[in-house]
Amino acid sequence: MNSLIKRLKMQFDVEEQTQRSNLSFINATALQLPALLTHLRDYEKYTQLIFLTAVDRIEDNQFQLTYMLADESSQNNIGVRVRIDRENAVMTSIAHLWHHARTYQQELREMFGIDFPGSPGVNDNFILEGWEEIPPMRRDFDTREYSEKTYFPRPGRSTTHPRTAMKAVDPDYPELPLMKGRVK
Amino acid sequence: MDRSKFPEIVDGKSQYDLDSGRFVKIWNGPQHPGVTGNMALEVVISGDEVVDLKTHVGYLHRGFEKLMEQRLYIQNFPLVCRICVPEPDTNEYLYAAAVEELSGLEVPERAQWLRTLTLEMSRLASFIMWLGGQAGSFGMGTVGQWAVAVRDYVLDLFEAITGGRIYHMYITPGGVRDILPEGFDADLEDVLKKVEKFMHDAEIVLFHNAVFKKRTKGLGIITPDMIDPYGILGPNARAAGSTRDVRKDSPYAVYDKLEFNVIVGSDSDAYDRARCRFQEMQQSIELIRQIMEIMPRKGSFYNRPPNVLHWQIPPGETYVKAESTRGEYGYYVVSDGSNKPRRVYVKGPSYTHAVALFEQMAVGTNYADLPGLMVSLHTYPPEIER
Numbered sequence: 049m050n051s052l053i054k055r056l057k058m059q060f061d062v063e064e065q066t067q068r069s070n071l072s073f074i075n076a077t078a079l080q081l082p083a084l085l086t087h088l089r090d091y092e093k094y095t096q097l098i099f100l101t102a103v104d105r106i107e108d109n110q111f112q113l114t115y116m117l118a119d120e121s122s123q124n125n126i127g128v129r130v131r132i133d134r135e136n137a138v139m140t141s142i143a144h145l146w147h148h149a150r151t152y153q154q155e156l157r158e159m160f161g162i163d164f165p166g167s168p169g170v171n172d173n174f175i176l177e178g179w180e181e182i183p184p185m186r187r188d189f190d191t192r193e194y195s196e197k198t199y200f201p202r203p204g205r206s207t208t209h210p211r212t213a214m215k216a217v218d219p220d221y222p223e224l225p226l227m228k229g230r231v232k
Numbered sequence: 233m234d235r236s237k238f239p240e241i242v243d244g245k246s247q248y249d250l251d252s253g254r255f256v257k258i259w260n261g262p263q264h265p266g267v268t269g270n271m272a273l274e275v276v277i278s279g280d281e282v283v284d285l286k287t288h289v290g291y292l293h294r295g296f297e298k299l300m301e302q303r304l305y306i307q308n309f310p311l312v313c314r315i316c317v318p319e320p321d322t323n324e325y326l327y328a329a330a331v332e333e334l335s336g337l338e339v340p341e342r343a344q345w346l347r348t349l350t351l352e353m354s355r356l357a358s359f360i361m362w363l364g365g366q367a368g369s370f371g372m373g374t375v376g377q378w379a380v381a382v383r384d385y386v387l388d389l390f391e392a393i394t395g396g397r398i399y400h401m402y403i404t405p406g407g408v409r410d411i412l413p414e415g416f417d418a419d420l421e422d423v424l425k426k427v428e429k430f431m432h433d434a435e436i437v438l439f440h441n442a443v444f445k446k447r448t449k450g451l452g453i454i455t456p457d458m459i460d461p462y463g464i465l466g467p468n469a470r471a472a473g474s475t476r477d478v479r480k481d482s483p484y485a486v487y488d489k490l491e492f493n494v495i496v497g498s499d500s501d502a503y504d505r506a507r508c509r510f511q512e513m514q515q516s517i518e519l520i521r522q523i524m525e526i527m528p529r530k531g532s533f534y535n536r537p538p539n540v541l542h543w544q545i546p547p548g549e550t551y552v553k554a555e556s557t558r559g560e561y562g563y564y565v566v567s568d569g570s571n572k573p574r575r576v577y578v579k580g581p582s583y584t585h586a587v588a589l590f591e592q593m594a595v596g597t598n599y600a601d602l603p604g605l606m607v608s609l610h611t612y613p614p615e616i617e618r
Contacts (some may be wrong), residue, residue: 067550068333070482095460098551101577103566114564116551116579123481125551127564148463148588168243175290175617185298 049124052092060084073114073127081130082140085115088128089145093120097145100152102160106187109134111162115142132162141167159185238283238595246284248276255283260602262291271586271613273606277599285594285602287587293617300576305331305405306540308573313399315578315614319358321350322556323563323578324403329484329552330565331405335545337537341486343407345527348485350393350402351554352519356427357386358557359513362610366506367438369603370447375434382430385423392416407534417524424517431513439510448503452593452605455500462592463584466559467512468609471497471505478555490522502608509557509610544571558582558610580615587616 049072053064056074062084063075076084088094094117103112108131115128132139141164143150151174153164158174161183182189214221239248239255248255261272270291276284296315300308312327313320325347332339339347364379387397392413394400402409438444454464454472469476477494479487495511497504537543547569553562559581566575590609597605 067548071551073549097463098553098560098562099564099577099579099583101564101575103575114549114577116562116564118560121476121481125553127549127551146463147461147592148584151583151587169245173290175293177290184295187301189298191295191298191302 049126052126055092056084056087059087070124071127072125073129075129075131078130078132078139081115081128082142082145084128085117085142085145088117088126094118094126095120097142097149098125100142100149100156102156102162102185104134104160104185104187105131106134111137111160113139113156113162137162139164141165141170143167159183161186246276248284250276254278258599262288271611271616273602275594275599275602280599282594282597282599282602285591287591289587289613289616291617292614294614296618297576297578300573302572304541304571305543305545305573306537308576309404310399310401312578313401315618316556316580316612317398317614318361318612319354319556320399321354321403322554322561324401325351325485326552326554326561326563327565327576328403328405329554330550330563331545333550333552334548334565334567335405335537335543337406338535339407340532340535342411342528342531343533343535344485345523346408346411346533347403348487348490349520349523349527350390350400350408351485352516352523353386353389354400355557356513356516356520357383357390359509359516360386360427360430362509362557362607363434363438363506363513366604366607367434367444369607370444372438372441372444375438378430378433382427385426389416389420389423392419404534406537407532409534411533420520420524424520427513427517431510435510439507445503447601447604448506448608449499449501451502451597451601452505452608453500454589454593458589462589464559464589465581465584466555466557466610467495467505467508468559468581468585468589470495471508472500473498476560478553478560482553484552484554486523489526490519492519502605505608505610512557542571544569545573553579556581558585558612558615578615578618580612580618582611582613582615585609586611586613 053072056062060080065073067073096118098116098118100115105112110131111134113130117126139162141153150168153167154170154172154174156162157170158176164170181194239246250257255276255278258275258277259272260275262270272288274286274288275282312323315323360379360383364376367375390400391397394402454468456473458464459469459472459474473496475494475496480494492515495508497508545567547567549566551562551564553560561581562579564577565573568574590606594602
């Protein structure tokens with residue numbers, strides 16, 4: 049793993065952070081990402097894209113994209129981290145490198161609002177249908193506010209005690225004797 | 233495959249013309265006996281040949297990842313198991329392993345053995361469920377009914393250990409919740425014998441069945457050169473000659489102390505995938521017996537973490553992985569130093585199998601074989617939607 053990082057540093061402007069003996073993260077720029085991933089896939093035998101996901105770094109007004117790759121024997125993982133602007137969230141597609149990358153990119157488009165121009169079907173619905181709010185996985189999407197606004201409000205239970213709760217909905221609910229030994 | 237008779241594909245979409253009268257569009261699911269879980273298939277057929285297929289997911293979307301960002305680390309522990317119903321323990325283990333790695337919490341050795349035991353038991357239960365589904369999808373419902381009954385015996389064991397049948401919430405950060413109950417060894421051996429009896433019967437009525445062989449041989453071939461471009465993992469890849477198995481490649485829990493070989497196939501079709509999984513079921517039974525034989529019976533099984541209501545995990549990120557019945561399962565957890573995770577990403581193997589791969593493989597198959605093909609990829613929709 050160390051020799052790989054050394055080789056990468058000679059060719060690309062990357063920073064490295066080792067998490068475990070078989071897991072390292074490297075920080076790269078968005079511009080060099082396609083070349084870096086192609087190099088890892090074709091010359092370093094990191095042939096499998098395990099996942100692609102995003103972390104909303106809202107405090108820096110950025111998104112962090114993490115591309116997790118695995119080597120041929122699946123013993124080592126390398127996570128390539130890229131920061132992109134949060135306001136104009138656009139990233140180069142890697143669907144030409146791995147077929148299944150288009151699904152990840154389609155999901156990121158829907159859940160984080162990150163565009164991947166040229167990725168097949170990137171604007172199609174993946175999970176949500178007719179979504180008009182801000183992308184739901186962004187940190188500033190308030191789930192409680194959305195559900196209170198969208199769904200019919202139901203009065204919640206003021207107590208979790210079964211007897212009191214039953215009394216609230218049914219005034220005729222019988223007064224059952226307390227079980228012996230229980231604290232009232 | 234010769235695609236000359238199929239409509240042209242532009243920007244990833246098949247250009248079929250429904251008005252031509254040559255094609256019919258059919259929706260399978262989300263409630264359909266031939267579809268695993270709640271997933272919808274938009275199928276375009278010409279005669280009985282599938283011309284185009286699109287997977288629609290989202291019917292089980294419960295926003296697990298978003299929920300996890302809003303809860304304390306310990307509050308997520310009973311949540312993660314719900315991401316995969318038939319095999320929840322892999323989720324429990326991975327979430328616990330990621331939190332332990334980021335926080336530096338040690339796990340006692342006895343807990344690692346107990347974790348491995350439940351992981352293998354849930355693997356067995358999940359494979360039993362798959363076997364019933366695979367037989368049922370080719371019209372052999374009897375094997376499906378046997379499978380449901382036998383799986384229930386395994387669930388009885390889980391109930392004895394954890395109190396829960398489906399969701400166990402047993403593997404917690406720091407170890408496991410309890411040790412094995414009294415008399416468990418005998419009960420376990422009794423159930424394993426029942427499972428072996430079931431497998432013996434299934435071998436005869438399913439794998440030696442001419443109809444099953446005829447319909448699965450040559451169905452849904454995954455060639456070795458498809459493995460990496462489509463992100464294929466687990467038995468789907470191993471049936472095509474791959475030797476990747478996280479239990480062997482990057483041993484976790486106590487898999488490095490167990491003796492087993494990676495099961496690899498060669499024919500790459502639905503029949504070979506079924507054979508590989510069937511052999512992995514047998515291997516799982518052997519592993520459970522090995523664990524029971526050499527597992528330490530004394531010692532601590534839980535290292536208490538700091539006050540879990542105020543537990544702040546140091547900033548960092550990690551990716552932990554384990555081998556589930558469908559392939560490599562992973563958790564990517566990012567901590568920002570607070571008492572709630574900044575981001576939890578759940579990587580389920582069905583994500584690639586049920587969408588990119590299945591959409592590609594379905595084209596050209598017989599419409600009646602579609603459910604069998606889908607089950608032969610062993611997909612669980614909640615892993616896709618999270």
